[in-house]
Amino acid sequence: MPKITKRTEKTLDGNHAAAEALRQIHPDVFGFYPITPTSYIGEKFAKYVADGEVDTEYVCAESEHAAMSICVGASAAGSRAVTATASQGLILMSEVLYNASGMRLPIVLINGNRSLGAPLSIHCDHGDAMGVRDTGWIQLMAENAQEAYDFLLCAPRIAEDKEVRTPIMVCMDCFQTTHTLMNMVIESDKEVQKFVGEPIVVNPLLDIDNPVSYGNFDKPNFYMEHRRSQLEGLLNAESKTTEVFADLAKTFGRGSASLLDEYRTDEAELVVIVMCSTAGTLRKSIDKLREKGQKVGMVRLKMFRPFPTKTLRKVLSAFPKLLILDRMSPAGATFGALGSEISALFYHDDTPHPKIRNAIYGLGSRETHFEDFVKIIEDFDQLPIEPKWINLRED
Amino acid sequence: MSLKVVHSTITPETASWKDLEKEGPIIADTGNSQLYGTGNWVPKKLDFYEENCINCSLCWAVCPDDAIVFDKDGNMVGIDTEHCKDCGMCVEICPANKNPDTEKHALVFEDDYRDDF
Ligand code: SF4
Ligand code: SF4
Numbered sequence: 280m281p282k283i284t285k286r287t288e289k290t291l292d293g294n295h296a297a298a299e300a301l302r303q304i305h306p307d308v309f310g311f312y313p314i315t316p317t318s319y320i321g322e323k324f325a326k327y328v329a330d331g332e333v334d335t336e337y338v339c340a341e342s343e344h345a346a347m348s349i350c351v352g353a354s355a356a357g358s359r360a361v362t363a364t365a366s367q368g369l370i371l372m373s374e375v376l377y378n379a380s381g382m383r384l385p386i387v388l389i390n391g392n393r394s395l396g397a398p399l400s401i402h403c404d405h406g407d408a409m410g411v412r413d414t415g416w417i418q419l420m421a422e423n424a425q426e427a428y429d430f431l432l433c434a435p436r437i438a439e440d441k442e443v444r445t446p447i448m449v450c451m452d453c454f455q456t457t458h459t460l461m462n463m464v465i466e467s468d469k470e471v472q473k474f475v476g477e478p479i480v481v482n483p484l485l486d487i488d489n490p491v492s493y494g495n496f497d498k499p500n501f502y503m504e505h506r507r508s509q510l511e512g513l514l515n516a517e518s519k520t521t522e523v524f525a526d527l528a529k530t531f532g533r534g535s536a537s538l539l540d541e542y543r544t545d546e547a548e549l550v551v552i553v554m555c556s557t558a559g560t561l562r563k564s565i566d567k568l569r570e571k572g573q574k575v576g577m578v579r580l581k582m583f584r585p586f587p588t589k590t591l592r593k594v595l596s597a598f599p600k601l602l603i604l605d606r607m608s609p610a611g612a613t614f615g616a617l618g619s620e621i622s623a624l625f626y627h628d629d630t631p632h633p634k635i636r637n638a639i640y641g642l643g644s645r646e647t648h649f650e651d652f653v654k655i656i657e658d659f660d661q662l663p664i665e666p667k668w669i670n671l672r673e674d
Numbered sequence: 675m676s677l678k679v680v681h682s683t684i685t686p687e688t689a690s691w692k693d694l695e696k697e698g699p700i701i702a703d704t705g706n707s708q709l710y711g712t713g714n715w716v717p718k719k720l721d722f723y724e725e726n727c728i729n730c731s732l733c734w735a736v737c738p739d740d741a742i743v744f745d746k747d748g749n750m751v752g753i754d755t756e757h758c759k760d761c762g763m764c765v766e767i768c769p770a771n772k773n774p775d776t777e778k779h780a781l782v783f784e785d786d787y788r789d790d791f
Contacts, residue, residue, distance in 0.1 A: 381698070381699070382698055382699070382700070383697055383698030383699075441696065441697075442696065444696065444697050444698060481697045482697060482700055482702055489702070490704055491700050491701060491702045492700060492701040492702075493700050495699060495700070495701055497699060500687055501687075501699070503691070504689070504690070504691035504694055505691070505694060505698075505699045507691040508691045508692075508694045508695075508696070508698075508699075509698065511691075511696075512696065512698075
């Protein structure tokens with residue numbers, strides 16, 4: 280796409296929107312290895328490079344592990360580095376993800392939330408993103424193409440902040456977002472560049488007059504202190520993200536400062552908690568139930584890491600019943616990732632806590648229609664304590 | 675691209691995590707390897723027998739950790755055990771150690787406790 284000189288309405292899918300955001304951010308280095316569903320981001324960006332739209336150093340890697348390693352080297356050298364991946368690719372990167380966060384390199388990654396093999400599946404669930412939730416990265420969870428675009432504009436500012444210095448991944452659902460067309464707004468290149476700003480580079484390796492050493496060895500006398508210090512940067516991302524989201528809302532008139540998206544939660548007795556594209560389906564379920572006079576609402580998390588603990592505890596303790604939707608197998612845990620995190624918010628003092636139920640849905644893009652959510656919400660009081668698998672053939 | 679460079683300094687071992695550089699565990703100073711006593715991990719101790727040494731300096735030339743200590747007159751006076759990592763390169767190269775009489779060796783590892791296993 281040629282340069283955009285003014286705010287334009289476009290019909291784009293998530294991949295194209297992400298590629299546009301990256302073109303406008305104009306990173307110094309893009310380390311890439313293709314994988315469904317985000318190959319298109321790299322392909323599109325390669326075309327921008329070939330057409331001279333950007334002068335980004337576009338490096339074709341031999342694997343995702345290498346692609347992330349390229350980003351680590353580039354970021355430590357002092358550049359703004361980005362990549363895109365999904366599923367097996369994200370998991371193959373995971374060793375390097377820990378190094379990136381430990382070295383406090385503000386890399387930007389786009390993930391197309393895709394199920395993991397075996398059995399091989401190219402469809403959507405959150406197994407990959409949740410699998411790397413403890414790598415020390417910031418995780419933003421986009422609902423649709425517009426939000427993926429918007430989150431990407433915010434991502435470098437959050438990650439590069441002096442109090443944060445932590446890599447960030449913007450996650451959008453495989454196919455449902457990456458390949459689904461949406462009418463959306465692309466801001467002008469100039470406005471985006473003004474919003475994103477110049478990279479904030481700290482201690483670059485290429486500053487040869489001030490040599491530094493990255494990825495050093497820690498003895499037991501410092502390892503814990505460095506881990507705690509790293510955590511502080513990640514935790515600081517919560518307030519920084521709120522700040523940047525607020526600026527996005529002010530500058531471009533979209534989104535809000537909140538890390539949560541609340542839908543019809545006024546006087547709700549039951550609230551469904553969800554991430555990413557499923558929120559669209561759920562709104563319809565909520566509307567149906569509200570029509571029937573049932574007091575139900577929805578809370579969508581825009582951020583999973585750092586987990587917005589304080590905000591959620593305050594917001595969710597107002598509701599008597601919580602149904603938490605996880606798009607991953609609990610894999611032997613009490614609940615799925617979101618279910619476990621939300622449950623851990625409560626039980627700290629004597630104040631009454633909500634009744635919690637966890638449901639597993641949509642693994643490998645198992646169809647889940649709004650009627651299925653209507654049914655499970657209506658069945659809430661009969662649900663077992665164990666996670667309930669929606670639309671699983673059980674008999 | 676504007677580079678805003680922040681440089682950190684060596685942190686004392688008593689520092690709390692709050693005193694560490696916010697930008698992460700980098701080393702932003704040069705010439706600091708002396709400050710890290712990495713020699714305290716060695717499983718066996720290297721002994722120096724001054725009376726057998728011919729002051730050839732070969733051990734100094736091969737030591738990767740600059741752990742061979744000379745006095746100002748150029749006499750080899752011992753091993754810096756704070757930094758010697760037990761690599762054994764000096765032991766290998768030392769001409770005095772070529773003597774079949776081990777009593778005449780200049781650089782000798784103490785018995786390794788692991789040899790008992
Ligand atoms: S054993 Fe290795 S590190 Fe130690 S003094 Fe000899 S050469 Fe240097
Ligand atoms: S190599 Fe042996 S003889 Fe030569 S200076 Fe070192 S200890 Fe002395």
